[in-house]
Amino acid sequence: MGRLPFEAARQPKPAESGQSLMELALMLPFMCLVLLGVVEIGRAAFYSIRVANAAAAGVEYGGQSPSTASDTTGMTTAATNDANLSTMTASATYGCACDTGSGTSCSYPVSPPSSCSNACSGQVVECVEVTTHATFSPLFNYPALPSSFQANGRAVMRVRK
Secondary structure, eight states, rough: OOOOHEEEOOOOOOOTTHHHHHHHEEEEEEEHHHHHHHHHHHHHHHHHHHHHHHHHHHHHHHOOOOHTTTTHHHHHHHHHHHHTTTTTTEEEEEEEEESSSSOOOOOOOOOOOHHHHHHHHSSEEEEEEEEEEEHHHHHSTTTTSSEEEEEEEEEEOOOOO
């Protein structure tokens, strides 16, 4: 009673045939652009995390003992080997802080060892610091954005005794 048979209700109307294909054709370039942006942001985040983790690996090497703390070459080698990036540079510093009983921790920037030995009225705490820098280049050059970005990492750690 006034109802169409099941097969007739499912037939597309001639004016609507190809509408979904046309919508897909119009939206596909925008969807690809968004996908490309997500991939680039993911690559930049991965690169930044890798550079920061390299700094942490360098201070972990230097913080093992007082003998490894003064090995700045070993700290930079540990950082560059951890990142395995050709564009990354690392620098290591060995220094100190003065703990007067308040639980002073190492902080950035690390003071040179000569500044603590004479002026410290408490315990001298040895510190190591590794700073890493790398240049990230996106897959494509985007308008109004630079062609490369700087990723930086920095870690400071107290030397174990």
